[in-house]
Amino acid sequence: MKLLRVDMNQSLVRWESVPPVYERLGGRALIARLLLEEVPPTCDALGPKNKLIFSPGLLGGCGATAAGRLSVGAKSPLTRGAKEANAGGTAGDTLGKLGIKAVVIEGRAPKGNWSILRIRGDSAELLPAGDVPGSGTYRTSDLLQERYGAASTVISIGQAGEMCLGGAGICVTGEAGQRSNHAARGGLGAVMGSKGLKAIVIDKPVGKVVPYADEELFRTAARNFAQKLINDPKLGTKGSQHLYGTASIVAAVNEMGAFPTRNFSNGNFEGSETLRGEYLREVTLSRGGQVGTRCMPGCVIACRNVYMDANSKAIVGTLQFETIALLGSNLGLGDLDEVAQLNRMCNDFGLDTIETGAALGVAIEAGLGKFGDFESISRLLAQVSEGTILGRLIGSGAVATGRVLGIRRVPAAVGQAMPGYDPRSLKGNGVTYATSPQGADHTAGNAFGARKEVNPLGTQGQKELSLKLQIIAAMLDSTGLCLFARPPIIANPQLMLDMLNGRYGWGWAVEDYDRANREVLRTELEFNRRAGLTAADYRIPEYMCDEPLPPHNVTFDVPTSDMASVFEAL
Amino acid sequence: VKITVELFGQLSPLSPRRQFLDLADHAPVQDAAILLGLNADEIGLITINGVQSEMQDQLTSDCRLCFFPYISGG
Numbered sequence: 001m002k003l004l005r006v007d008m009n010q011s012l013v014r015w016e017s018v019p020p021v022y023e024r025l026g027g028r029a030l031i032a033r034l035l036l037e038e039v040p041p042t043c044d045a046l047g048p049k050n051k052l053i054f055s056p057g058l059l060g061g062c063g064a065t066a067a068g069r070l071s072v073g074a075k076s077p078l079t080r081g082a083k084e085a086n087a088g089g090t091a092g093d094t095l096g097k098l099g100i101k102a103v104v105i106e107g108r109a110p111k112g113n114w115s116i117l118r119i120r121g122d123s124a125e126l127l128p129a130g131d132v133p134g135s136g137t138y139r140t141s142d143l144l145q146e147r148y149g150a151a152s153t154v155i156s157i158g159q160a161g162e163m164c165l166g167g168a169g170i171c172v173t174g175e176a177g178q179r180s181n182h183a184a185r186g187g188l189g190a191v192m193g194s195k196g197l198k199a200i201v202i203d204k205p206v207g208k209v210v211p212y213a214d215e216e217l218f219r220t221a222a223r224n225f226a227q228k229l230i231n232d233p234k235l236g237t238k239g240s241q242h243l244y245g246t247a248s249i250v251a252a253v254n255e256m257g258a259f260p261t262r263n264f265s266n267g268n269f270e271g272s273e274t275l276r277g278e279y280l281r282e283v284t285l286s287r288g289g290q291v292g293t294r295c296m297p298g299c300v301i302a303c304r305n306v307y308m309d310a311n312s313k314a315i316v317g318t319l320q321f322e323t324i325a326l327l328g329s330n331l332g333l334g335d336l337d338e339v340a341q342l343n344r345m346c347n348d349f350g351l352d353t354i355e356t357g358a359a360l361g362v363a364i365e366a367g368l369g370k371f372g373d374f375e376s377i378s379r380l381l382a383q384v385s386e387g388t389i390l391g392r393l394i395g396s397g398a399v400a401t402g403r404v405l406g407i408r409r410v411p412a413a414v415g416q417a418m419p420g421y422d423p424r425s426l427k428g429n430g431v432t433y434a435t436s437p438q439g440a441d442h443t444a445g446n447a448f449g450a451r452k453e454v455n456p457l458g459t460q461g462q463k464e465l466s467l468k469l470q471i472i473a474a475m476l477d478s479t480g481l482c483l484f485a486r487p488p489i490i491a492n493p494q495l496m497l498d499m500l501n502g503r504y505g506w507g508w509a510v511e512d513y514d515r516a517n518r519e520v521l522r523t524e525l526e527f528n529r530r531a532g533l534t535a536a537d538y539r540i541p542e543y544m545c546d547e548p549l550p551p552h553n554v555t556f557d558v559p560t561s562d563m564a565s566v567f568e569a570l
Numbered sequence: 571v572k573i574t575v576e577l578f579g580q581l582s583p584l585s586p587r588r589q590f591l592d593l594a595d596h597a598p599v600q601d602a603a604i605l606l607g608l609n610a611d612e613i614g615l616i617t618i619n620g621v622q623s624e625m626q627d628q629l630t631s632d633c634r635l636c637f638f639p640y641i642s643g644g
Contacts, residue, residue: 232640233612233614233639233640234614234639234640234641234642235642238580239639239640240579240580240639240640240641240642241641241642243579243580244579248579248641248642249641249642249643251578251579251636251638252578252615252617252636252638252641255617255620255636255638256617256620256621256622257620268620276578277579278578278579278582421643442643446643447643448643449642449643451615451622452615452622455622456622457621457622484642487642551620552620552621
């Protein structure tokens with residue numbers, strides 16, 4: 001396999017063989033190692049010394065179901081630490097098939113000098129971006145697929161990334177004209193913008209098949225894995241994930257009092273009934289939309305949707321739980337059509353819906369809009385693409401917005417906005433938000449999925465649960481697996497080992513695999529330590545420790561000693 | 571005890587989504603599930619007044635009982 005290095009200073013590309021030390025790393029694991037070894041931890045996240053890394057997981061391109069995520073990473077302008085965010089679409093699968101372990105974007109182009117990186121099989125080149133800059137991600141994807149082929153994969157930023165705003169993410173196209181798969185979190189779109197890279201276009205590989213050390217071993221495990229997913233009561237064709245999408249949990253999170261409402265001031269939203277997955281499915285099907293669609297080729301879970309307006313015109317594909325929470329209940333909105341419109345705007349500008357929803361909530365608390373008033377909220381959001389000062393502020397994320405507007409109730413940890421679970425009512429997620437080297441990120445270890453193991457409202461067992469989940473998340477993010485595909489692997493790690501050993505012939509045992517997953521966290525924590533992050537950064541905001549959250553009237557009260565010792569057992 | 575019950579997701583086609591039940595004093599959650607004809611194997615989460623609960627937990631007057639199918643956070 002090979003690495004593609006792109007020097008934006010010199011406008012040069014070069015291929016390298018993968019050094020032996022990186023051979024057993026993929027996705028998040030490879031990103032963590034490259035950051036620690038090649039990026040000065042105290043560097044400016046938007047400066048030339050930072051590196052933006054695109055890497056498929058270890059199973060990318062193999063044909064295993066739900067294993068084609070693309071990891072993107074860099075030093076984050078929000079957390080100031082190591083960041084990885086991943087997206088569906090066709091990029092992970094395509095890079096894996098091409099034998100490209102990582103694309104590393106280095107340096108920084110002269111200001112205003114925008115480029116597009118085109119990868120065609122074994123060659124790559126930087127091309128002038130021409131008339132593409134200034135476009136949102138929808139137009140960018142359309143233009144580039146018209147130019148380079150409808151089957152190509154486009155990875156792009158919108159206006160928010162071009163302006164280097166901290167809330168900017170990176171958009172990846174999928175099969176059959178699909179848009180809006182986002183590596184959304186941590187401001188990675190701003191890093192891409194800082195490099196002067198508007199987009200990457202990857203031609204669809206033809207006739208490329210990855211080699212297997214033991215194809216029979218791999219195929220048997222991959223088949224068993226897919227079958228286990230199909231049989232899972234949550235994930236199969238009769239499961240709630242497939243039928244109702246990620247929005248299937250709206251009602252449960254709301255009922256448990258953890259649904260962010262009006263800038264995290266309540267955990268129960270009175271208008272949640274029309275935000276639920278059940279309602280989303282009903283409306284979508286009645287308008288001729290789609291449910292149960294895929295974000296990655298061959299995924300058997302298929303939890304996406306295509307949400308239509310009342311005239312049966314597609315607004316967005318897909319409307320997801322986190323977006324519904326942060327752009328819906330968190331802003332006092334109970335109308336899915338309005339949430340979908342805000343979602344589309346974020347997707348087009350290239351903004352993380354979590355970070356932006358939180359920033360809008362903070363701005364409304366400062367009096368710049370009204371909770372529940374779509375018009376005032378959409379006017380605020382539209383200013384991001386217009387590049388006004390207020391728009392740039394909101395696009396910079398929740399912490400920046402709170403600091404400038406004098407609001408202390410900012411739902412963020414380690415510089416990054418919290419996702420759709422208030423940590424006061426789901427305390428395991430609070431531990432993850434405040435201790436993960438990734439900052440407040442549910443994908444770094446989501447305790448909602450383990451709610452039966454530990455009382456979500458209690459403090460007992462939360463640190464052990466969070467650590468376990470953080471190790472699992474590191475595994476998922478390094479193999480390219482979707483986080484929803486974790487149940488069969490947790491139940492039987494041998495399935496993963498057989499897939500990896502069948503693909504690479506490493507002869508890994510459970511201990512090797514466990515050590516590798518733990519090492520990802522150790523590497524990221526070390527990068528963050530060298531970057532200057534301390535206990536003062538790894539914390540839940542003070543107001544959440546003092547201000548009881550209705551309806552359970554609970555604060556975040558996991559003892560500081562527990563929070564400080566999460567990684568003692570790593 | 572008089573209680574409000576709500577069913578979510580795939581559980582609701584079995585009976586109306588929201589119902590009001592009158593059960594014996596100190597009745598456990600399981601009694602409500604049986605009365606509604608729910609298959610215990612299809613229930614992934616139970617809450618009473620928003621607090622995670624189990625089949626053996628006692629129902630209280632005017633409580634709100636919710637049954638959810640298996641769901642996954644993400």
